[in-house]
Amino acid sequence: MVQSDNGITHDTRASATRYSQAYDELRSLLLSGSIEPNTRLTEADLTRMCNVSRGTMRAVLVRLAQEGYLTSEVNRGVRTRIFSPEEAKDILEARETLESALAGKAAERATQDEIRELRATLEGMTDARARGDQAAYSQGNRRFHQQVKAAAHQMTLSRAYDTLLYPLVMRQYRNVSAQHPRTGSVEEHQTILLGIVTRNPEAATAAMRHHVATARHALVLG
Numbered sequence: 001m002v003q004s005d006n007g008i009t010h011d012t013r014a015s016a017t018r019y020s021q022a023y024d025e026l027r028s029l030l031l032s033g034s035i036e037p038n039t040r041l042t043e044a045d046l047t048r049m050c051n052v053s054r055g056t057m058r059a060v061l062v063r064l065a066q067e068g069y070l071t072s073e074v075n076r077g078v079r080t081r082i083f084s085p086e087e088a089k090d091i092l093e094a095r096e097t098l099e100s101a102l103a104g105k106a107a108e109r110a111t112q113d114e115i116r117e118l119r120a121t122l123e124g125m126t127d128a129r130a131r132g133d134q135a136a137y138s139q140g141n142r143r144f145h146q147q148v149k150a151a152a153h154q155m156t157l158s159r160a161y162d163t164l165l166y167p168l169v170m171r172q173y174r175n176v177s178a179q180h181p182r183t184g185s186v187e188e189h190q191t192i193l194l195g196i197v198t199r200n201p202e203a204a205t206a207a208m209r210h211h212v213a214t215a216r217h218a219l220v221l222g
Helices: 010-031 043-050 054-066 085-109 112-130 134-152 155-162 166-173 185-197 201-217
Strands: 070-073 077-080
Touching: 010 043, 010 054, 010 166, 043 054, 054 070, 085 134, 085 155, 085 166, 085 185, 085 201, 112 134, 112 185, 134 155, 134 185, 185 201
Parallel strands: none
Antiparallel strands: 070 077
């Protein structure tokens, strides 16, 4: 074990790095929607997947449960979250408010490089729709929304947005029989981008609010 000048051992730093990497990897996996709601997760499988110790994985699972990504019950283990319709509606309404505000800020603060990146992402989404590549479209959709958030340069709103578990809600309540991408989705993204490009915060805010609300109404929330 080697100790650095500030008293922190290299082993300690390496352990913290492994913990952060495992947390990020598992959180991204959960947010991707690739795991069904209410799926039991085994510590042994996750330990192998993330290549960390059981102690490290246990700490990661505790944190994710505290943040609401997982549920942990005695004798039932850890499971992916399942949301009641009321919880889902609250989360989606919060997303609508926060993301529309971020779009308005992006119209004020986006750099030319950020606008070019948004254009490129939207072009990729349009191409993916044309060739029927649902996975590529979904990936582009997630990237577009993250780019709008980054272009807002508003850390307080961004942090609040990042705590929302709406991807898990969307995964649980999506209409599996509905067309994907949803009719009008590309055009809604184009309207959001237009508001940002023309530096019109009111238009960008309204366009994002309409887009998120329309996506919410397409879910099967009962």
